[in-house]
Amino acid sequence: MRFVGHSGRPYLDDRGMAAVEFALILPLMLVIYMGLVELSRGMRTSQRLDLVAHTLADLTAQKIDCPNPPAGVSSTKCATGQAGLSEAEITSIFSAANVLMGLPTTDTSMKMTISEVNITAVTATSWQAKTSWSVTRNGASARPCQVLTPSDATPVSVTTIPMSYVNITNGVNPPTGPMIIADVVYNYTPGFHFEMFKWSSSPTWSMQRTSYAPVRNTYSPPHIQYYMTSGANCNGSTP
16 A cells, blocks of 8 residues: 655555465465365275275185075085185175275165176187176176176276186286176265355266186185075076
């Protein structure tokens, strides 16, 4: 502000200028700060989802014992030393995934699918992957009881299998046998956005992951039998 001094010469009063400058730059600083906070939260959520998908597949693939089969299911294969999963065990695995994600065990926001897919040789130079069983939680899509289409599709694609699992890669044949596939979908909503100002609706990003793990027990074949009461058993009445 311009003033006139006793000498009649004008001078500028810069008192309060710093406060004005701070008030002008504060909104931008807050937006940058909150943006960095949300970016770090989003990256952390993405990392946790990677861990969840890997853990679901890995825990299931390590199953080495056989539970008491449910009523109406023959226990013959259990007697011969085959591995199998009960409903209580698969429920525990899904609950562990919620804990890893930082969610309550009863939370239903994360869609999860665990499937066993068997890779077999069709000819000397061709292979196929077919679903043996599939179990879902929270409205997730199950892998259908069919031969999966070779395709390097982005996750989650429940009807496909990566090309490297059924084709020769760098002169090496794909491994055959049962494989556990875990599919996970989580809708992430940032905690800070502009909905409060009615500028836009609350944004949501769908994070999707698929993880693969070969069945690692020592039985022959290394199949994990279906002794669960939920999901779909593509082998019919055979566990």
